[in-house]
Amino acid sequence: MKKVFVKNISNYERFRTGISAVETRGAPEASLMLVTGPAGYGKSQTVDQWAVGNGAAYLRAKVEWTPSYFMRELAETLKLDSRGRAKDVFGRIAGVLGGQQIPLVIDEVEHCLRDSAQVLEAIRDLSDLTEVMVILVGMDQVQAKIARHAQISSRIAKVVEFLPATPEDVTEFCRQLAEVTIAPDLIAEIHKQSGGRVREIMNAIATVEQTAKRNGNSAASLQDMAGQVLTHDWQARRPRMVAPVKGGR
Amino acid sequence: MAWIAEQVLTAIRDSGMRECITEDRLLELTALSKRQVQQSCRLLRGSGLLEKTDEGCHTITKAGIEALESGARYRSGPKDKQHNGKRIWKNTARIRIWRAIRLRRKFSVPEIIALVADETSGDMTSNVQKYVRALAKAGYLIALPKREAGSPLTSNGYKRWWLTDEKDSGPQAPVWRQERGTVYDPNTKTEVAI
Numbered sequence: 001m002k003k004v005f006v007k008n009i010s011n012y013e014r015f016r017t018g019i020s021a022v023e024t025r026g027a028p029e030a031s032l033m034l035v036t037g038p039a040g041y042g043k044s045q046t047v048d049q050w051a052v053g054n055g056a057a058y059l060r061a062k063v064e065w066t067p068s069y070f071m072r073e074l075a076e077t078l079k080l081d082s083r084g085r086a087k088d089v090f091g092r093i094a095g096v097l098g099g100q101q102i103p104l105v106i107d108e109v110e111h112c113l114r115d116s117a118q119v120l121e122a123i124r125d126l127s128d129l130t131e132v133m134v135i136l137v138g139m140d141q142v143q144a145k146i147a148r149h150a151q152i153s154s155r156i157a158k159v160v161e162f163l164p165a166t167p168e169d170v171t172e173f174c175r176q177l178a179e180v181t182i183a184p185d186l187i188a189e190i191h192k193q194s195g196g197r198v199r200e201i202m203n204a205i206a207t208v209e210q211t212a213k214r215n216g217n218s219a220a221s222l223q224d225m226a227g228q229v230l231t232h233d234w235q236a237r238r239p240r241m242v243a244p245v246k247g248g249r
Numbered sequence: 250m251a252w253i254a255e256q257v258l259t260a261i262r263d264s265g266m267r268e269c270i271t272e273d274r275l276l277e278l279t280a281l282s283k284r285q286v287q288q289s290c291r292l293l294r295g296s297g298l299l300e301k302t303d304e305g306c307h308t309i310t311k312a313g314i315e316a317l318e319s320g321a322r323y324r325s326g327p328k329d330k331q332h333n334g335k336r337i338w339k340n341t342a343r344i345r346i347w348r349a350i351r352l353r354r355k356f357s358v359p360e361i362i363a364l365v366a367d368e369t370s371g372d373m374t375s376n377v378q379k380y381v382r383a384l385a386k387a388g389y390l391i392a393l394p395k396r397e398a399g400s401p402l403t404s405n406g407y408k409r410w411w412l413t414d415e416k417d418s419g420p421q422a423p424v425w426r427q428e429r430g431t432v433y434d435p436n437t438k439t440e441v442a443i
Contacts, residue, residue, distance in 0.1 A: 004362070005366065006368075209400065
C-alpha cells in the first residue's frame with residue numbers, strides 16, 4: 001500500500017475551506033478553529049499533515065494539564081526557556097508565536113475543559129494577543145461543552161465537522177493508496193463495512209492488496225474477496241466476512 | 250534611480266493601466282532597451298505582478314495593481330522572508346520531515362511519508378530513509394527493538410525510531426551535509442560527524 005496523504009476527499013475539502021475562512025476573518029481576535037468528529041474519521045491525520053506543512057506548534061493535551069503546565073510544554077516545544085514566573089513564560093511564548101506568526105494546534109482539546117476551562121482561557125489569551133491561528137481538535141461532544149464558555153466560543157471563527165467518508169472518498173482512497181486496481185463493487189463493500197472510518201478503509205485496502213498479490217492478481221473484485229475477512233467489527237468483537245456473490249465463480 | 254523593473258511598473262501605472270500593454274508601447278514610455286523591457290516583463294511575470302495575455306502583450310494582475318497602489322517597490326534579490334540577510338522560513342522536504350518527526354516522536358518511515366507526501370510529491374521513501382539514517386547516526390534517533398508490521402506479504406516490517414526530548418534540539422531541521430559526512434544543527438549551531 002502506498003503511503004501518501006489523500007487530499008481529494010470531502011473532509012479535507014471542508015478543512016481547507018475552514019482554514020481559508022479563518023485566514024480571511026473579519027475580527028482579528030476570532031482566530032480559533034474547532035475541528036470535531038468521532039474517532040477514526042481522519043481528524044488527527046489531517047491536522048497533523050497541515051501542522052507539518054505549515055510549521056505549526058503542535059501539542060496533544062493531557063489530562064493533567066493546568067495553565068502553567070500547558071505553558072511550560074508549549075515553551076519546550078518552541079525550545080524556549082520554560083523556567084521562571086508564568087507571566088515571563090507567557091511573554092516569551094507570545095513573542096515567538098506572534099513575531100513569527102506560528103499557528104498553534106491543540107489535539108484532544110477535551111482535556112483543556114476541566115476546572116472551568118482554565119487551559120482554554122490561557123489559549124484564548126495567547127490567541128488574542130498574538131492573533132495567530134489556533135486549531136482545536138476534539139471529539140464531537142466538545143463543541144457543546146465549549147459553547148458553555150461564551151468568552152471562548154465567541155473566538156471560534158469556524159467549526160469543521162469530520163463526517164464518515166463518502167463512496168467517492170473511498171474510491172479516491174482506493175485509487176491513490178492501493179497498488180492493485182479495486183473494482184467498484186468491492187469499493188462499495190469497503191464503504192459499507194467500514195462505515196466511512198478512515199482507519200478501517202486503510203485496513204481493508206491492505207487486506208485486499210495482500211489477497212490480490214498472494215493470488216498473483218493485479219486487480220480485485222468483490223468475488224475475489226468472497227469468504228475473506230475485510231474489516232473487524234470491534235463492537236461485536238468479530239470479523240466481518242465478505243459474503244459470496246450470487247452467480248459468481 | 251529606480252530599478253529597471255520598477256521603471257516598467259511605473260510606466261504601466263502612468264499609462265493608465267489599460268487592459269493590455271505591449272512591449273513596443275513600454276519601449277516608447279521608458280528610455281529602456283528592448284532587452285531590458287523584455288527581461289523586466291519576465292521578472293514581473295515571475296513575481297505575479299504581470300501576466301502575458303498575447304504575443305508581446307501584457308496585462309497587469311490584481312497583485313500588480315495592489316503593489317502599485319500600496320507603493321510597493323520592486324527590488325532584485327531573494328523573495329523569501331529575511332532575517333539579518335538570512336532566509337528564516339522554507340518549506341523544503343527535509344524541513345517537513347523534521348517537523349513530522351518532532352510531531353510523532355516515535356515513528357516508522359512510512360508514517361512520516363504519509364505526513365509529508367501527497368499525490369504530487371512523488372516517491373519520498375528514499376529521501377526520508379536517508380535523512381532518518383543520517384539523524385540516527387548523528388545520535389538524534391534511537392532505534393526501537395520492536396518493528397512495525399508491514400502490509401506486503403513478504404515484508405520484514407518497518408524499523409521504528411524514537412526522538413527523545415533531550416535530542417529534540419528545536420524547530421529548525423538539522424542539515425545532513427553529505428559531502429562533509431556531518432549533520433549540522435542550526436538550533437544549537439553544532440556539527441556532528443557521522
